[in-house]
Amino acid sequence: MxxxxxxxxxxxxxxxxxxxxxxxxxxxxxxxxxxxxxxxxxxxxGGDTRLFRYALPEGPQYHRIISESLDQWNALNERTGRAIYEQTGCLYIGSEENSYIQGLLSSTTKTGAAAERLSDTDARRYPQHRLIDDDIIIYDPLGGFIRTxxxxxxxxxxxxxxxxxxxxxxxxxxxxxxxxxxxxxxxxxxxxxxxxxxxxxxxxxxxxxxxxxxxxxEPRRTALMWFGLSDPDAYTPDRFPVFKRVTEGIDIYGAPATDGAMIKIALSEARATASPDDVRQSLDADELYRVTRAVAEGFTTVIPDVVRSDAFPELYTxxxxxxxxxxxxxxxxxxxxxxxxxxxxxxxxxxxxxxxxxxxxxxxxxxxxxxxxxxx
CATH class of the missing domain: 3.50.50.60 (FAD/NAD(P)-binding domain)
Incomplete structure (x- = not known):
């Protein structure tokens, strides 16, 4: 042995x-x-990329881990000479009254994370997003994505x-x-x-x-979706930050077009699955309806048709x-x-x-x- x-x-x-x-x-x-x-x-x-969010609404207890993670992702980039972590900034979009946005603002106040509310003028730098009702944008400059x-x-x-x-x-x-x-x-x-x-x-x-x-x-299933673009140049990593959106009736997150053709968008949910070895890969009718509706309402030049989807298991406590x-x-x-x-x-x-x-x-x-x- x-x-x-x-x-x-x-x-x-x-x-x-x-x-x-x-x-x-x-x-x-x-x-x-x-x-x-x-x-x-x-x-x-699976799924090509994952969001890196430095400003976290989950609470200040994560600040030491996420700070260490930022240092280590940058160090890995330097060690390998590759852009494994790419800093794009992160946009949090939603009503100031939304509990997620309130948690984000509370957590960043306690940790000192550099997140700021964008003025109406600054928000217009991101015309890809269609703001609804009383949406505001919080900008996390250290956000980005990781090539998994x-x-x-x-x-x-x-x-x-x-x-x-x-x-x-x-x-x-x-x-x-x-x-x-x-x-x-x-x-x-x-x-x-x-x-x-x-x-x-x-x-x-x-x-x-x-x-x-x-x-x-329990194991849960997370589904990812990709959408085509009528203006692909507007969704490259240098022009389109990763995002999390919690507008009324819309709860999604996503990443820019790393391939120059599609952006990834996902519903912020994870459904229980009997086994990590038996995760349903296809989208059901409810998932398809909600994500295409969110895309149609929340974006200006994203084509609201799913062109690719994937799913994988995660362990939840x-x-x-x-x-x-x-x-x-x-x-x-x-x-x-x-x-x-x-x-x-x-x-x-x-x-x-x-x-x-x-x-x-x-x-x-x-x-x-x-x-x-x-x-x-």
Missing amino acids: KSVDWVVIGLGSVGSQIIRHLAEKNAGTVLGIEQFSPAYTRTAV DSAVQSSVALAVEAGAEVIKHDPVQRITRSRSGGYTVTTATSVFAAGDVIIAAGSWSGTLLSPELRVFT ADYQPLIGRDPGTGAYLATGFSGKGFKMSSGVGKLVADAITGSGDDGVRFADPARFFVD
């Missing part, structure tokens, strides 16, 4: 960052195990370069805690002894959690906060359950988790400790 110091299970958005930072610390042997291949399209890496495939593949390659071993297409079947400390990790083809285990397998993490913790999680820390039942370290917020902060989580488990720092995210579900 091969022995290693750390096993990272799952090499997607979060696991790829953890294994890179662990390997580059040169603090022990690191093995990454991925049941598919890194950046596999049917995981939460490049982020994962580059990080795994850097981990291997730093000495990590990576096994692909070999699902983990069980993790057993040893009496003497450490773990036995059994895959479909092999058995490994590990000093510590980090579970970062997204929706597939659920089967590896302790039964007591698993009941507080009962309180919509991630699981970062030890599973009280198994002792394994968790970095999962990000409830739709994972990719933007994955680079920072990777650094903070690697620091925490090697004793070179704290993870800085006590609010995400899985033990919170067991406090009286």
Whole structure:
């Protein structure tokens, strides 16, 4: 049986960052195990891009993670010479009375994040958006998007370069805690002894959690849609920031035309699915109606016909906060359950988790400790 110091299970958005930072610390042997291949399209890496929002309405508790993430995305750009994170700014559009907009303004006031309400004159710089009723625009200059495939593949390659071993297409079947400390990790083809285990397998993490913790999680399906443009030049990354819109009856987000032809727009929702292995790829009639209506009402030169769609699973928790820390039942370290917020902060989580488990720092995210579900 091969022995290693750390096993990272799952090499997607979060696991790829953890294994890179662990390997580059040169603090022990690191093995990454991925049941598919890194950046596999049917995981939460699929869909080409993810939004990076620096100003977050979810609360100031995320500020340390998102600040670290911004530093790490910029560092990864420099390391690779590629625009993995592209800064476009982010527009938040909605009524000042909307709870999402109010949460955003409250959070940025507490954290000092540089977000500003645009004047009517400045808002006219973005004629692609059709403002409705009392819509206002909040501008986050540090917002942008992450090229998901490049982020994962580059990080795994850097981990291997730093000495990590990576096994692909070999699902983990069980993790057993040893009496003497450490773990036995059994895959479909092999058995490994590990000093510590980090579970970062997204929706597939659920089967590896302790039964007591698993009941507080569920896999959900997120659908993405792409639309054609009657004026493609107006939607390039240098002219069209990523956005989140919460106008009455419209709750969507999206990214610019990275291919010069289509923009990505999605409904801000995630529906429960029985299994991450059985995610419906097609849009149902309700999804199709609501997203095309939102596009027709909210944009000036986006053609309101879906020309491409995709769907992938994500793991949600009962309180919509991630699981970062030890599973009280198994002792394994968790970095999962990000409830739709994972990719933007994955680079920072990777650094903070690697620091925490090697004793070179704290993870800085006590609010995400899985033990919170067991406090009286």
